[in-house]
Amino acid sequence: MSRYFREWSVAFVLGALLLVLAVFAPAFYQGQPLLSLAASEAPTLVVACGAALIIICREIDISVGSMFSVCGVCAGLVATQHAPIWVAVIVAVLTGAILGAVNGVLVAGLRLPSIVVTLATMMTWREGLNWWRQGQFVYLPDGLQWFGLSQSAGQWTVIAMSLILLAALAVAMRRLSAGRFLYAVGTDAEAARLAGIRPQLVKFVTFVVMGILTGLAAIMNLVQSPQVDPKSGTGLELKVIAAVVVGGVAISGGRGNLWGAFAGMLLLACISPALTHLHIEAFWEKAIQGGIILLAVVADGVRTRRGKS
Secondary structure (H helix, E strand, O other): OHHHHHHHHHHHHHHHHHHHHHHHOHHHHOHHHHHHHHHHHHHHHHHHHHHHHHHHOOOOOOOHHHHHHHHHHHHHHHHOOOOOHHHHHHHHHHHHHHHHHHHHHHHHHOOOOHHHHHHHHHHHHHHHHHHHHOOOOEEOOOOOHHHHOOHHHHHHHHHHHHHHHHHHHHHHHHHOHHHHHHHHHHHOHHHHHHOOOOHHHHHHHHHHHHHHHHHHHHHHHHOOOOEEOOOOOOOHHHHHHHHHHHOOOOOOOOOOOHHHHHHHHHHHHHHHHHHHHOOOOOOHHHHHHHHHHHHHHHHHHHHHHHHHO
16 A cells, blocks of 8 residues: 555546536536547657656657657658558657657767757757748648547547557556666666666666557547638647646656656646636646645655655
8 A cells, every 4th residue: 555655646636626517517527528638638648658657667758748649640640641640640650669769869878968859859849840830730631520420429539549559558567577677767766677677678668658548649639620720739748747746757767657657647637627617716726736745746756765765
């Protein structure tokens, strides 16, 4: 139980919030608005999974918002040529993998600080996209929205995709040697190297996986709208990093899991609609989110110091 104290704590707070909403704002649980909220947050969950892997590996990627936008625009432009949806998916995934590989080469190959590298690539991808598109939306052809399904079926499809990816990655982290390598590198890269693990290769692959997941998330976002906004990923990096940290993934690396990141994402995602349904001023949203994040960071710092003492 103590091993998963942070994760259970977040789950408890989330449960308490949902209980308050059930008592004082039952309209929150109306079917279609709740389904729409879950579908809109599904791409964020996929990117948060990738962010969790990066942070467990004791690195960070703040370029995911820009990557998300680039992948979405590239896939959207392919879709405007009336290509099948699976072609757009491949384009988004390959674009994300290439951009993730660029980060991986700079961080793992050249051993540059990931926060500096990804800050630079974040600005490069963002400004390059602005220069390329000049802020113009990509208008998608008919039949692409919700994968050609009804809105309700499409929303359930997007939600199911995100949950399947979450479960698959969580099992892989627990059952496969690659998952253990990730924790080993995040805990102590030198000790991992002496144990026969190649830390730089692990980091490179993790950045590529981050790019692939970002490309998949971009597709899941693309099908929810008739157009692609080149600025759709703005602020996404802070959102997913906050969710991961709140969910118990240690910013110092080597500790945490994807289910905790999922709980953290759900908690932060529920705050805005909860305030609306409880008739509380919207400006409190950022203050509450900031307070939750601060508490999570402080708790992580206290736990780390106790572990060293």
